[in-house]
Amino acid sequence: VVEKDDISRTVKEVVEEVNIFKYIDFSQNNAHGYDAIQMFEAVILAFAINGYASLRDLEKLCKYDIRFKFIMNGSTPSHMAFERFIKDKLTMPIEDIFVDINKYIEAHDVIDTEVLYIDGTKFEANANKMTFVxxxxxxxxxxxxxxxxxxxxxxxxxxxxxxxxxxxxxxxxxxxxxxxxxxxxxxxxxxxxxxxxxxxxxxxxxxxxxxxxxxxxxxxxxxxxxxxxxxxxxxxxxxSKTDPDATFMHMKYDYYNHTNVFKPGYNVQVGSSDGYIRHVYVSSDVNDLRTYIPFMEGYHMAYGSYPHATPADAGYGSFDNYKYDKEHGIQLYMKYSGMRKEAEKKTTKNQFTRAQMNPNEEDKIICPANHEFTLVDTRIERRGVYPREIEMYQNEHCEGCPFKSQCTKSKTG
Missing domain, CATH: 1.10.287 (Helix Hairpins)
Incomplete structure (x- = not known):
């Protein structure tokens, strides 16, 4: 007996209440002896449980899993029946159905969609290990x-x-x-x-x-x-030669005896609100910095709006991402690299680091010996999404300073 709170009952309830004509083409009569709505429920349940299901997996699940027997009312379609159903009758890709189901949940549950928590992890690709270029x-x-x-x-x-x-x-x-x-x-x-x-x-x-x-x-x-x-x-x-979209990355688990060998993989970004996964973005980029903007663009394309806040770790903090947030009315909740260093209390040991030499109330940078830095160069950096102004400051009062040996090795200040 399938439990009352089992996910299969949830899938059945959701499918019965949504506009099923958006997903299934009923104009064709090639049902192949199986109920199209039940097959749709089986496909959605397989993706909900495993994240992915091959045609052979769907066939086995319908034969041996009690939840799928409940969904299919005892019917056991073959893998070819599922192939014909997906090819001939399913009118929307699984990504669009995922968004539609999220909209249904949003309408039937209290979800704070103003806050979208973002994090990413790396998944190994289904590619041979020694195919790197x-x-x-x-x-x-x-x-x-x-x-x-x-x-x-x-x-x-x-x-x-x-x-x-x-x-x-x-x-x-x-x-x-x-x-x-x-x-x-x-x-x-x-x-x-x-x-x-x-x-x-x-x-x-x-x-x-x-x-x-x-x-x-x-x-x-x-x-x-x-x-x-x-x-x-x-x-x-x-x-990877066998999966050209996969990039070789360091993974969290290394089955090569922790030798830090690179493996082909993808950087998968996930955004959630109140425990519900709202958006997923699969990237070939090793760095999280460059995944944030395309992730948010995909979210906006799916839901038509931006969240008000996107808390994330320091791996996402960059000038481009902050500029993007300001342009789209998103609050800056992301940390940035070096933020912890800047928050440290100033001591005799760290007073000479760049993180502790910030502009004062008069917008002047003063060194520990109370000498003012001078602006010597300004340039525009255009390599990112948004151009930014880079200012170079130099202290010209280092000669004879008692702190010079602790502060810098430069001969010109």
Whole structure:
């Protein structure tokens, strides 16, 4: 017997009260012998319990799980029946249904949606462990390969000159795999013109032109591969060959005997209000800083409004995120890196740190020796989402100061 407070009863209650015609297309009569509403309830229940369910999982759950037997009224659809239902009759993706169910809960329960608590964690991707591509290494291999290409082009030009062939290739400085494919094509035409047979295998000597053709072809394919890698990675430092969207990250659990090995994964951000998960954002970005703005944009797209406060840890605190919050009327509840240091009481040990040298009431920065800092440079930083002004201050009174050895190693103050 299914308990009265079981989640399966909750799913059934919610589905019976929402506008089911938004989710299921009843115009087609290919029900395949199963009730479409019950199958919809089974799909929603599987996602509610496990977060994900394959077609085979749905088939097994309906056979062996009492909650799914209750939902399906004893029916046991096959995985192909679920596949046909999802493909032919389900009209909305699970993400949109998730938002709709949240709106239903909001209408039937008292939820303070003005506060959205945000946190993230990293989940390992379903990708093989040794499929990593590191962009720093890729860049190095690409540069080394191009040096070899230029040397090979010079050697081929000398070969053409020695054999009175009217062919000269320029030693280009730009990395361009199209140019290398063109070189291969010219060499193949030259081989065909001179009736040079392509040979392979042990004991067969290759013609010098064939060796050049194979070497340039390998160069072209390598350069093409490095270009593809750069396009896939974008601004990331790594990705997995079997799951290109996954980035290699440090995980909280390391089954490699705590050797701090990187694993392919995703940075999953979750926002909740009064215990209800309101929004989920899956990112390939290792850093939480750059996930906040797209997370909030997704939340606004789903619900049409922004929360008034988004408490989060110091991993989200940045100039861009604070500027975004101010633009959209969100209170600044996020800490920032170094906030704890600034909150520390000033002592003889920490008085020389940058965190303790803040502007006073007159907007002047005074060092522990009571000397004023001077503004020496101002620049605009445009690498983030919003431009920001960076001010550089310097103290020119360090010569002869008794605190200099404790304060700085700089010779210019």
């Amino acid at each position: 590191w962009m720093k290494a890729t860049k190095k291999f690409r540069e080394k390969r191009w040096i070899k290409v230029m040397d090979r082009l010079s050697a081929f030009n000398k070969y053409c000159s020695k054999n009175n062939l009217n062919i000269r290739f320029s030693i280009v400085r730009e990395i361009n795999f199209d140019y290398l494919f063109e070189v291969v094509s010219v060499i193949e035409q030259l081989m065909a013109k001179n009736s040079i047979q392509v040979v392979h295998g042990k004991g067969k000597k290759k013609h010098e032109l064939q060796r050049y053709q194979e070497a340039f072809k390998e160069d072209a394919l390598k350069m093409f591969k490095y270009t593809i890698y750069s396009d896939i990675a974008g601004d990331r430092n790594s990705f």
